[in-house]
Amino acid sequence: MIAAEVKKPGMLTTVQDMGRHGYRHLGIPLSGGIDRWSLRTANVLVGNDPGAACLEITMRGPEMIFLKDCVAAVTGAEADVTLSGIPVPMWEGIFCGPGDVLTLGSPKKGSKSYLAVAGGLDVPVVLGSRSTYLTGCFGGIEGRRLQKGDLIRTLFKRHALDCLGKKYPKRYRPRFEDDIMVNVIKGINADSFTEKEFRRFLDTEFVVTPRSDRMGCSLEGISEIKSNIPAVSESCPVVPGSIQILPSGCPVVLLNDAQATGGYPQIACVTSADLWKIGQAVPGTRVFFRETDVRTARSEYQKKWVETGITERNPEVRFYSKTSKYHYEITLKD
Amino acid sequence: MEIKALGDNALVIFYNTGDYIPESLVQKDYLKLNRAKPDWITDIVPCYSNIGIYFRHDDITVEEVWEYITSRLKEQRLPEAEYKENKVAVPVYYGGEFGPDLPHLAGQLGMPPEEIIKIHSSALYKVVNIGFLPGFPYLAGLPKKLAVARKKTPSLKVPAGSVAIAGNYTGIYPFESPGGWHIIGRTPLRMFDLNRSEPCLLKPGDTVRFLPQTNY
Numbered sequence: 001m002i003a004a005e006v007k008k009p010g011m012l013t014t015v016q017d018m019g020r021h022g023y024r025h026l027g028i029p030l031s032g033g034i035d036r037w038s039l040r041t042a043n044v045l046v047g048n049d050p051g052a053a054c055l056e057i058t059m060r061g062p063e064m065i066f067l068k069d070c071v072a073a074v075t076g077a078e079a080d081v082t083l084s085g086i087p088v089p090m091w092e093g094i095f096c097g098p099g100d101v102l103t104l105g106s107p108k109k110g111s112k113s114y115l116a117v118a119g120g121l122d123v124p125v126v127l128g129s130r131s132t133y134l135t136g137c138f139g140g141i142e143g144r145r146l147q148k149g150d151l152i153r154t155l156f157k158r159h160a161l162d163c164l165g166k167k168y169p170k171r172y173r174p175r176f177e178d179d180i181m182v183n184v185i186k187g188i189n190a191d192s193f194t195e196k197e198f199r200r201f202l203d204t205e206f207v208v209t210p211r212s213d214r215m216g217c218s219l220e221g222i223s224e225i226k227s228n229i230p231a232v233s234e235s236c237p238v239v240p241g242s243i244q245i246l247p248s249g250c251p252v253v254l255l256n257d258a259q260a261t262g263g264y265p266q267i268a269c270v271t272s273a274d275l276w277k278i279g280q281a282v283p284g285t286r287v288f289f290r291e292t293d294v295r296t297a298r299s300e301y302q303k304k305w306v307e308t309g310i311t312e313r314n315p316e317v318r319f320y321s322k323t324s325k326y327h328y329e330i331t332l333k334d
Numbered sequence: 335m336e337i338k339a340l341g342d343n344a345l346v347i348f349y350n351t352g353d354y355i356p357e358s359l360v361q362k363d364y365l366k367l368n369r370a371k372p373d374w375i376t377d378i379v380p381c382y383s384n385i386g387i388y389f390r391h392d393d394i395t396v397e398e399v400w401e402y403i404t405s406r407l408k409e410q411r412l413p414e415a416e417y418k419e420n421k422v423a424v425p426v427y428y429g430g431e432f433g434p435d436l437p438h439l440a441g442q443l444g445m446p447p448e449e450i451i452k453i454h455s456s457a458l459y460k461v462v463n464i465g466f467l468p469g470f471p472y473l474a475g476l477p478k479k480l481a482v483a484r485k486k487t488p489s490l491k492v493p494a495g496s497v498a499i500a501g502n503y504t505g506i507y508p509f510e511s512p513g514g515w516h517i518i519g520r521t522p523l524r525m526f527d528l529n530r531s532e533p534c535l536l537k538p539g540d541t542v543r544f545l546p547q548t549n550y
């Protein structure tokens with residue numbers, strides 16, 4: 001069904017789910033929501049599968065007018081969200097009726113917000129995923145970012161209104177700090193660096209530069225990191241989170257749209273539990289890396305997976321919709 | 335051989351180190367691992383001297399994957415039939431507007447453009463891996479005489495289908511994109527097309543020969 005129409009697309013808004021698995025050997029990257037935790041929680045709040053397709057909203061948000069009764073939720077970067085001019089909270093299910101205009105402002109903290117609509121966004125599945133891959137011009141809405149006039153379609157969801165009244169507990173919500181500590185696992189090319197140089201990498205304060213996109217987050221440090229080998233080695237597989245050291249001595253953290261293999265030496269790799277911190281970091285954020293091991297990384301991931309699925313009952317469900325011609329009486333079920 | 339963790343949900347098998355690696359070894363192990371792969375393995379990505387194995391760590395620990403890989407690699411050889419490679423002939427219009435870097439390259443390599451075309455089109459190539467862009471093949475087997483460093487300044491717009499060389503590889507650009515390889519020709523074949531049941535024309539392990547076209 002057609003849920004809404006885009007009035008303003010925002011700076012960079014794309015459809016993303018949990019990504020495209022199984023095609024990396026053909027050079028097709030994972031794609032998918034860069035802050036997978038906020039994407040998951042947004043879906044849980046509206047009763048979707050954790051990997052349903054959402055809008056990933058980078059920096060300035062979109063404006064859209066709803067055409068049907070919908071339950072939506074906004075998570076991720078802290079932005080002002082209004083429904084027909086009335087401020088509505090993030091991290092809880094909100095009711096949007098026909099004629100309601102949902103607007104997301106620029107984030108005050110963080111860089112990416114996620115908008116889930118009950119049922120999940122309905123765009124064609126391309127190679128097993130609904131995620132937009134901008135470089136390849138496929139997935140999402142015609143392989144591109146949102147534009148004015150796009151219709152937001154959702155899959156049908158029975159009893160969508162029953163999802164209202166869920167809220168993500170404050171204590172679990174992400175905090176977007178100016179200084180972030182990010183856990184890393186030693187990289188597959190760590191032997192291209194001396195032990196001293198690896199230590200220097202862990203001791204250096206890096207800063208996020210503006211040259212960052214869905215492919216990678218580029219960092220700059222006070223001291224350069226030097227590898228023992230020439231700039232380009234034999235190609236190796238990469239993952240979102242791989243930290244490559246460029247010939248300039250600066251690191252770049254690969255993100256979800258990065259290609260499947262890369263030739264720059266990988267000194268370390270951000271854990272999948274912590275990658276959202278890099279994805280949400282705005283230029284100027286200071287980054288420190290801390291070494292961890294694979295086992296700890298996995299248990300952190302599992303902890304986070306459970307945590308981001310926990311919701312609590314909203315003591316009071318308010319209707320923000322101004323224009324809906326219907327009046328709902330909703331019985332909240334436990 | 336050495337196995338290393340790539341983050342917390344992938345492993346890389348390295349065929350070390352520095353010595354010559356028979357590409358058929360990587361290729362055979364790739365096929366072996368790919369055959370009847372369990373569903374917790376999401377992706378297997380071969381490169382020239384290593385193979386990446388991506389798994390869902392919701393379902394399995396890294397130690398279990400490690401064990402699985404080592405036991406699979408110890409298995410007997412596959413029947414010869416499994417190694418049957420896909421042979422692909424790629425028509426190329428060399429030089430002129432389709433190969434803008436050919437004259438400069440001729441100067442750099444110290445041989446006439448015709449010689450470059452002849453050498454490039456007489457070799458047999460092997461798809462080592464697909465990377466950089468969906469469907470971009472890294473083709474090994476470039477004769478040493480044509481080995482050349484990338485361009486100092488990458489071109490901002492390389493047209494789709496451009497056949498190019500850099501380092502020890504030749505490759506084909508699937509889309510228009512920026513690129514630092516020397517463009518010597520162009521193929522009308524679509525390297526990547528989502529309307530096909532197999533979107534990529536080439537896959538790792540395929541053999542490629544270039545057929546020079548003259549009638550344009």
